[in-house]
Structure formats: structure tokens, C-alpha cells
Amino acid sequence: NAGVMQNPRHLVRRRGQEARLRCSPVKGHSHVYWYRQLPEEGLKFMVYLQKENIIDESGMPKERFSAEFPKEGPSILRIQQVVRGDSAAYFCASSPRQGSTNEKLFFGSGTQLSVL
Amino acid sequence: QKEVEQNSGPLSVPEGAIASLNCTYSDRGSQSFFWYRQYSGKSPELIMSIYSNGDKEDGRFTAQLNKASQYVSLLIRDSQPSDSATYLCAVNRNNDMRFGAGTRLTVKP
Numbered sequence: 407n408a409g410v411m412q413n414p415r416h417l418v419r420r421r422g423q424e425a426r427l428r429c430s431p432v433k434g435h436s437h438v439y440w441y442r443q444l445p446e447e448g449l450k451f452m453v454y455l456q457k458e459n460i461i462d463e464s465g466m467p468k469e470r471f472s473a474e475f476p477k478e479g480p481s482i483l484r485i486q487q488v489v490r491g492d493s494a495a496y497f498c499a500s501s502p503r504q505g506s507t508n509e510k511l512f513f514g515s516g517t518q519l520s521v522l
Numbered sequence: 523q524k525e526v527e528q529n530s531g532p533l534s535v536p537e538g539a540i541a542s543l544n545c546t547y548s549d550r551g552s553q554s555f556f557w558y559r560q561y562s563g564k565s566p567e568l569i570m571s572i573y574s575n576g577d578k579e580d581g582r583f584t585a586q587l588n589k590a591s592q593y594v595s596l597l598i599r600d601s602q603p604s605d606s607a608t609y610l611c612a613v614n615r616n617n618d619m620r621f622g623a624g625t626r627l628t629v630k631p
Contacts (some may be wrong), residue, residue: 437617448528448610448623457595462618501617510556511612512605512620513565 411480412461412498412514420522425485425492426493427517438481439511440466449497455481488521495519498519525549526613528622537631541598545611545622548592554585556612557596560624566610570596599627 411430419425431438436457441449451465466473466494470488475481485492495518499511529544535541543557554573558566572578572585572594584597594613598605608624 428612441621446626448608449621451620453620499619501619510568510571511566513567515565 410498410500410514411514412496414415414516415515416518416520418520418522420486421489422487425484425488425519425521426484427496427498427519428480429483429498429500429514430480431498432502432512435500435502435512437501438475439499439501440481440483441499443495443497443516452483452496485519488519491522493519493521525620526611526622528609528611528625530623531626532628533625534628534630535601537601537603537629538630539601541601541626541627541629543596543598543609543611543627545594545596546592547594547611547613549591549613549615550589552592552613552615554614555585555594556614556619557585557594558610558612559629560608560610562607563591569598598627603629603631605629609629 413428438455440452443449451467453473454462458477470486472484495516497516498514501511525548538574557570558568559569560566570583570585572587582599586595606629608626610624611622613620
């Protein structure tokens, strides 16, 4: 029973390049969350998705950032034209059933993005 | 006002003491509450969940919830050096989970 799988574990990009972060939720989970964490800081909510739908993207910058969770395949967080300030750990989490407010989140190991 | 507020710490306690971690939240409609532990460089792991007012105990951990005061706390009894980590409070409404910035706890041998 695999947990949340994120890849790559570490991603290095130069300024102006694109970063694509992948997240495969726990099998059967239909909710995916992306969080960003800077060193010595807490988790900052970015986006909450269900299959093929963005439910809440209020934590995601309006420009350069996008996220999707297609019917088939992993959730993708895409950052275009990366800047040094995008360097952070990006965590993905998933939870199961729709409509249940008591479900805990299962976290992936995170992707550490470094922008040179 | 932040959605979920925690004292960033660091909170330092001696081994064997009780560590008390506090969290307040702004959304009165919040429905479920969680404490996660995160070791440096690792992903958060769930240690406690609480859904109704009162206390919930699990081993050395006790979570306390007061919805009227919009307050959640975590007590760690008989603190161990291995408890040294950042503790994240999380609040859920309609599957929308928001985290506090975390409190860094250090347990000194």
C-alpha cells in the first residue's frame, strides 16, 4: 500500500526555466493538496484539488504557478520562469473520501526545489 | 489575522517535563483539528486528531479543544529528546486543511 509519492526528490533549475513537480496520491485518494515550506517556516497552503477540479487555489501566486490533477495520472505543480524566491520544499498531501471532514492528510516526502 | 496561529518558539523543556503547545484559529466553522510533528528535513506526520470539545489522550500525548475559544493545545508528558521537532497545528473545514507556522520544541537531556 504505497503512500504519497513525489518526484523528483530534488530539482535544480536555473532562473527562467520551468519546474514540474509530480505527486501521486495514495491509491484511492481523490483529494490532493500542495504546500510550500521555506526553511524554519511552517507549511503554506497553495492549492487544493480534486480529480479534474481545482477547489481552492487562494494560496497560489496568480502568475507563473499552475496546478492540475487529471483524471488519470499524477497531480502536477508547474512553476514557469522560476526565480530564486521559488526555492523551497514543496509538499503534496492526499486524503480520501469526498465530504468527510475528519480525514487526515497523508504527506509525500516533498520536492526540494533549488533555483540557481 | 492568520488563519491558524502558533507561537513559533523555540520552546525548550528538560527531559521528563511536560511540553505545552498552543494554537488558535480564526474560522469558527472549522470542523476538525490535527497535530503534526515534523523533523528537520522530513515530511509532517500525524500524531493526534481531535473533533469535539474536551481532551483526547493517546499515550504521552493529550490534545485539548475549546471551540468557543477557538483554541487547540497539545500536551506532551514525560518529554523525551526524540520529541524534539516542529509541531504543526492544522485546522480543517470542508476538506480544506490549513496549517500554522509550527512551534519548534527542544527537549534537553
